[in-house]
Amino acid sequence: MHQQFSAKTIFAGGIWTWTGSAADYRKTVKATIPALTQCKKCGIKEVIATAWGDDGAEANLQSILYGMQLFAEFCYTGQYDETEVRDHFRVCCGFDSQSFLDLSLFNEIPGLKLMEQGTVTPAKTLLYEDPLIPLFEEDFRGLPCAEHYHTLTARFTNYAASQPQYHLLFDFYAKLADAVYWKCLWREHAAVCIRTDNREQAVEMTELAEDCIKVLQALKGAWASLWYSTNKPFGFEVNDLRIGGQIGRFETAKIRFGQFARGEIDTIPELLEPKLPYLRDQDGTFRCLNSWGAIATVCRIVG
Numbered sequence: 001m002h003q004q005f006s007a008k009t010i011f012a013g014g015i016w017t018w019t020g021s022a023a024d025y026r027k028t029v030k031a032t033i034p035a036l037t038q039c040k041k042c043g044i045k046e047v048i049a050t051a052w053g054d055d056g057a058e059a060n061l062q063s064i065l066y067g068m069q070l071f072a073e074f075c076y077t078g079q080y081d082e083t084e085v086r087d088h089f090r091v092c093c094g095f096d097s098q099s100f101l102d103l104s105l106f107n108e109i110p111g112l113k114l115m116e117q118g119t120v121t122p123a124k125t126l127l128y129e130d131p132l133i134p135l136f137e138e139d140f141r142g143l144p145c146a147e148h149y150h151t152l153t154a155r156f157t158n159y160a161a162s163q164p165q166y167h168l169l170f171d172f173y174a175k176l177a178d179a180v181y182w183k184c185l186w187r188e189h190a191a192v193c194i195r196t197d198n199r200e201q202a203v204e205m206t207e208l209a210e211d212c213i214k215v216l217q218a219l220k221g222a223w224a225s226l227w228y229s230t231n232k233p234f235g236f237e238v239n240d241l242r243i244g245g246q247i248g249r250f251e252t253a254k255i256r257f258g259q260f261a262r263g264e265i266d267t268i269p270e271l272l273e274p275k276l277p278y279l280r281d282q283d284g285t286f287r288c289l290n291s292w293g294a295i296a297t298v299c300r301i302v303g
Contacts, residue, residue, distance in 0.1 A: 003042070011039050011047045015067030018054035019290040020124035021176055022106035023063040027119040029070070029080075036074045047075065055290055056238045058124070060226055062169050065093055066100035099159045099170065102152075106177070109140075109148045113284045120286045123149075125279070126180050126187075128242065128295040131212070131253045132268065134187050135298060137275040139286070146184035152177035172219075172226045179219040182212045190253075194260070194271040202261035209254035216247050242292055 002009040013035050016024035039047055049071045051064045069089045074080055089097040106123040114120055126145065129136055153174055160170035186208055193201045220243040227236045259265045279287045289295060 008046070009042075009044055011035065011044050012050050013047060013071070014050045014052070015064040015071075016119060017059035017061075017064060018052040019119050019288060020107070020121045021058040021127075022103040022123060022173065023051075023059050023067065023100070024104055024107060024119045025066060025101050026104045026108065026114075028067050030117060032067075032070060033074070033080045036071070036080075040078050047071070055292055056242070057231075057235055058239065060169060060172070060230060062166065062230060063100065063103060065089075066097050069093070069097070094165065095163045099156075099163065102155065102159075103173070105148075105152055105155075106173075106180075109143050109145055111143050112286050113280075115285055115287070118288060120279075120288050121290045122286070123176070123180055124292075125289060125295055126183055127176070128246065128292055129183070129187070130297060131183070131186055131190065131209070131246075131249050132256065132270045133298060134191060134271070134275065135295075136278055137187070137191065138277045139279040140187075146181055146188060149177045149181035149184060153181055168222075168226045168229050172222045175215070175219045175222040179212075179215045182208075182215045186212055190257075191271045193257075194268045197267075199261050199263065202257045205257040206254050206261065209250045209257065212250045213247050213254075216243055216250070219243060220247075242296070245296065 013032050014028070016027045016031075036047065049064075049068060051059075051061060051067075053059075066085075066089060069085055069092060070080065073085045073088060077084070086097045089100075107120050108114070109122055112120070112122065122140070122145075125136055126140070126149075156170050156174035156177055160167050160174050163170060186205075189201070189208070190205060192198075193205055220240065223239055223243070224236065227233075227239070256265070256268050260268060279289060281287065293300070
């Protein structure tokens with residue numbers, strides 16, 4: 001239909017960077033190959049690979065390298081051969097493409113029912129979920145979240161050590177996985193502690209809150225180092241404020257659990273309240289939510 005106009009038709013596809021900190025290569029491949037196949041069929045001569053920075057530009061542009069290789073290979077050969085793309089990626093970039101493809105694992109928790117043609121953002125959801133108001137408690141119930149991100153921590157720590165030219169990139173992802181892992185440990189125990197009126201466990205929760213603060217501080221430092229290595233400084237204040245907000249909320253959580261442990265307050269009402277499913281459809285399919293403002297609080301934050 002576009003070709004009915006006199007101007008030439010150009011297709012703009014995407015390398016999915018705009019849903020959070022990790023590029024989604026599962027979605028990128030599923031969307032790109034059919035699109036470029038049709039472009040070839042219809043005689044489109046020019047395509048654009050986009051990498052948007054929606055809601056904070058959280059995904060570093062270095063993370064799109066495999067997607068750029070995919071576009072380049074298809075434009076050159078007219079088809080997608082995964083083995084060929086991987087081999088040429090190693091030649092062009094100097095290391096294994098699996099480290100980039102594994103970025104999709106940040107949003108592929110075992111047991112999570114994914115939309116076939118869609119994308120989801122559990123890593124972003126878990127990172128920014130409030131420690132005292134676990135809005136997504138029911139959505140993640142029964143999923144091995146902590147184990148999954150603990151595995152990713154080790155995997156990306158290894159990538160950071162073995163690929164010095166992209167150490168800052170993979171060190172950031174290692175620390176992102178670690179921060180989400182500790183937050184998952186927190187969310188597994190915080191509400192249970194309050195609902196069972198367990199004052200002894202509350203003491204342990206104050207220590208866990210301190211651990212979460214430390215890993216979030218480490219994430220903020222790694223993120224800053226990565227950001228300033230590739231970007232102008234403008235814009236990092238958004239992510240700085242978001243991680244700083246998480247640190248501040250854990251400082252509050254530490255105080256509140258300390259008060260509960262000492263019997264100074266009877267309960268923590270935010271954790272006592274049962275939660276309803278938020279991100280899951282009736283059939284259990286997980287939906288995308290990539291807006292920090294909608295994740296961080298049940299109250300509307302007006303920009």
